[in-house]
Amino acid sequence: MNDSCKNTGELRTYQHHMYAVVYSVILVPGLLGNILALWVFRVYVRETKKAVVFMMNLAVADLLQVLSLPLRIYYYLNNSWPFGHTLCMICFYLKYVNMYASIFFLVCVSVRRCELIMRPLRYNTSRRTADVIVCTLGWLLVCLCCLAFPLLRHMDTGATLPGADEVCFSELPMQMISSSAAWAILIIAELLGFIIPFSLVLACTCLTAGSLRRPKAGAIPDRGEKRRALRMTLSCAAVFLVCFAPYHITMPLDFLAKANTLSSCALRVLILRCHPVTLCLASLNCCLDPIMYYFTTDEFWKRLSKPDITVSENGTSSRPVS
Template sequence: MTVMMMMTNNSCQNMAELRVYQHLVYAIVYTIILVPGLLANLLALWVFKVYIRETKKAVVFMMNLAMADLMQVLSLPLRIYYYLNNSWPFGHALCLICFYLKYVNMYASIYFLVCVSIRRCELIMRPLRYKGSKLKVDLIICTLGWLFVCLGCLVFPLLRNIKHNDALVTSQVGNTSPEVNICFSELPMQKINGSTAWVILILGELLGFIVPLILVLACTCLTAESLRKQSSSTIPDQGEKRRALRMVLSCTVVFLVCFGPYHISMPLDFLAKANTLSSCTLKDWIQRCHPFALFLASLNCSLDPIMYYFTTYEFRRRLSKPEIPDLMSSGR
């Protein structure tokens, strides 16, 4: 125990050791996510494009969710390169863009998971209201959602937008100590006072996690309750209700598994990087655990396609053998 405490306290002073550890974890987890996430989301977009006009069951929202996941996956090669080579040679502007897109894609995924849950719940609770085509309405909701997310996430690159000369560190990896360009979470943070930091954290947690979580849980409870009731105002098909419940439950599970740990560790990591924590032990522990929470958040782009397959009948039908030739001809 004494040795462990000494190692923890030393790591607070020796940031190079922590940096090597984080780079190794990030390189491994992003490599694991890259290929399955890329293939699965390309396949999902291919399927959704074909039957987008055949069903009203939140397909537009799932298509935008797949687009957000695909954008996140496409940014992973640059991240893997950085964490393997410990240097960013692509310029400060591209670094900020990749850093910004990470948060845009994550919170867009959260937004569209909520939209999928609400729409499936509404289709069960009030099916007559959505008897007609709602494609234009869904497109407007998606556009407003992207706009809201893009504007809200601007705070992340703005807090890190410091002059290029200030974004240099001395690397102590191995026996050399060259000056290298840093990127992503290692970018220096703008100096802000404590009250401003807390306002940013509270708003981010409320709008980005707590309110969406409440909506997803509410949809889950309402859908489960409708399964037990027999009413002329709801869909009489119990099989349809069960499929809707599986979809909403899947959204809840993905939401909690992927984004719950991240939004617990994110404010702590923010405080640690802002040097507002006095305990070296606590600061070091937070920065060693945060990469795994970020891994779970990134894993969302691989879990969503699994959710499409097991909870959406049309998705499975399109991937069945009799439907593949039709799908290919429609694509041509």
């Protein structure tokens, strides 16, 4: 192996600087944007059909991801994790839980907006209850599936940086597993975590766009509402392409590089330099989602233009008569 593959210190420095800068940039807008989203959706959760329950859960997933960033920023700035192995594994685990929860709820938002355009009369109070059940099951499924990420890592007390307490996050050593098991995990992660969800979002986008050209019996006749739904599904697809597609392209390559299965040293270094960029793009969704709400959701405009809307005891919104 040549010197470029042995120069892990330079590569680690590059990764730490990139993570520290990007996470610092998205921390404040991600925090404020998702708090604002929850404040807005709390008012309209009982009176609108437009996937508000799913968007609230999406905002919660993004907010939880943002709240873990200060510890990550500390680690990448100081090359040290003094908070213990347990907290490290929790933060490492929650990173993937929040990312795949965001993917799940983006799909739910797209499906709901498409369904309301195609079959508006099918949505009722019982369906709203079903949305809550879907959210609960979604969180449970994501939390269960993402257990694979921390279980594939282990703490190596010898794996420390100079002057540091211990390493954390992606620098945690990987468990030794067979190549067949590794490929099975990667294929399942790619299918369930990206390919199937993205296909559903694209299908919803095509159906919504098609409803603008071909009026269908039972479909909502308001072309303005259809355009707003199309903007929402297009925004979900854009978030997938910008944030999650690059990450899921480099994820299996990064696994192969870290498992030392690539014969080309130059290719291995290139992958290890590109994967942090795609991981930063995946984290960017916690800032892009609030922007999507603002430009595609009527409730945001109503709430921000009428800040004196209040929530009554029965959960409905009202505005004082002037």
